[in-house]
Amino acid sequence: GQQLNQSPQSMFIQEGEDVSMNCTSSSIFNTWLWYKQEPGEGPVLLIALYKAGELTSNGRLTAQFGITRKDSFLNISASIPSDVGIYFCAGPMGGGSNYKLTFGKGTLLTVNP
Amino acid sequence: EAQVTQNPRYLITVTGKKLTVTCSQNMNHEYMSWYRQDPGLGLRQIYYSMNVEVTDKGDVPEGYKVSRKEKRNFPLILESPSPNQTSLYFCASSTGADHGYTFGSGTRLTVV
Numbered sequence: 001g002q003q004l005n006q007s008p009q010s011m012f013i014q015e016g017e018d019v020s021m022n023c024t025s026s027s028i029f030n031t032w033l034w035y036k037q038e039p040g041e042g043p044v045l046l047i048a049l050y051k052a053g054e055l056t057s058n059g060r061l062t063a064q065f066g067i068t069r070k071d072s073f074l075n076i077s078a079s080i081p082s083d084v085g086i087y088f089c090a091g092p093m094g095g096g097s098n099y100k101l102t103f104g105k106g107t108l109l110t111v112n113p
Numbered sequence: 114e115a116q117v118t119q120n121p122r123y124l125i126t127v128t129g130k131k132l133t134v135t136c137s138q139n140m141n142h143e144y145m146s147w148y149r150q151d152p153g154l155g156l157r158q159i160y161y162s163m164n165v166e167v168t169d170k171g172d173v174p175e176g177y178k179v180s181r182k183e184k185r186n187f188p189l190i191l192e193s194p195s196p197n198q199t200s201l202y203f204c205a206s207s208t209g210a211d212h213g214y215t216f217g218s219g220t221r222l223t224v225v
Contacts, residue, residue, distance in 0.1 A: 006155075030211065031211040033213050035213075040218075040219075041218055042117075042203050042205070042216030042217055042218050042219055043156070043216050044216070045213040045214075045215075048211075048212070050211070088155065088156065090156075090213075092211045100158055100161060100169075100171060101161075101207075101213075101214060102158070102172075103148075103155050103156040104155060105154065105155035106155050106156075
C-alpha cells in the first residue's frame with residue numbers, strides 16, 4: 001500500500017535545541033497530520049494541515065504542508081524533556097467512502113536534560 | 114470526558130483461543146478504526162468503519178474480524194490467534210479520517 005517515509009528514525013538531542021523532522025510520500029496528500037505518542041499511551045494529534053504551503057503552529061511546534069503536497073515538516077523549538085516520545089506523520093488516502101489514515105513509521109525523540 | 118475506551122489493557126492468551134478486544138467511544142464519531150503497532154513498522158491499519166454496518170479492510174486485515182452494530186462500539190475479534198498477532202493494538206475514532214483520529218490507550222496482546 002501507499003507509504004509515508006519519515007525521517008530521521010530517531011534523534012537524541014540536548015534540552016533547548018531545536019528539532020526538525022519530515023515526512024515524504026510518493027503520492028499527493030490533501031491532508032497532513034502530525035501525532036505524538038508518549039510511552040504507554042496512544043498517539044495524540046498535534047497539528048493538522050489542509051492546504052499546500054500552509055504553516056501552522058501549536059505552541060513550540062510548527063508544521064508545514066509542502067508545496068508539492070508530497071511532503072510535510074515538523075519543527076520543535078527549544079526542546080524540553082517532556083517533548084520525549086514518538087512523532088508520527090499521517091495522511092488519509094483514498095477518497096469518497098474509502099477513507100483510511102496511513103502513518104509513517106515514526107521519529108523517536110529523546111531529550112537529554 | 115470525551116474518550117475512546119478499549120479493554121483489556123493487557124492480555125496474554127494461547128494460540129487458537131478466540132478473543133475479543135472491545136472498543137467504545139462517547140463522542141458520537143462516525144469513523145472508527147483498529148491499528149496495530151509493532152517495533153520498526155509503525156502503526157498499520159487493520160480495519161476501519163465509516164458508519165454502522167459499514168466496514169472495510171485496512172492494510173493488514175488477515176486474521177482479524179470486526180463488527181459495527183452500534184455507532185459507539187467497534188470490537189476487534191481474533192477467531193484463532195497466532196503468535197504473529199502479538200502486538201500493541203489501538204482503537205481510534207473520528208468525525209472523518211482527514212480530521213484525525215482520537216486514540217484509545219492501547220491493548221497489549223501476547224499470544225503464546
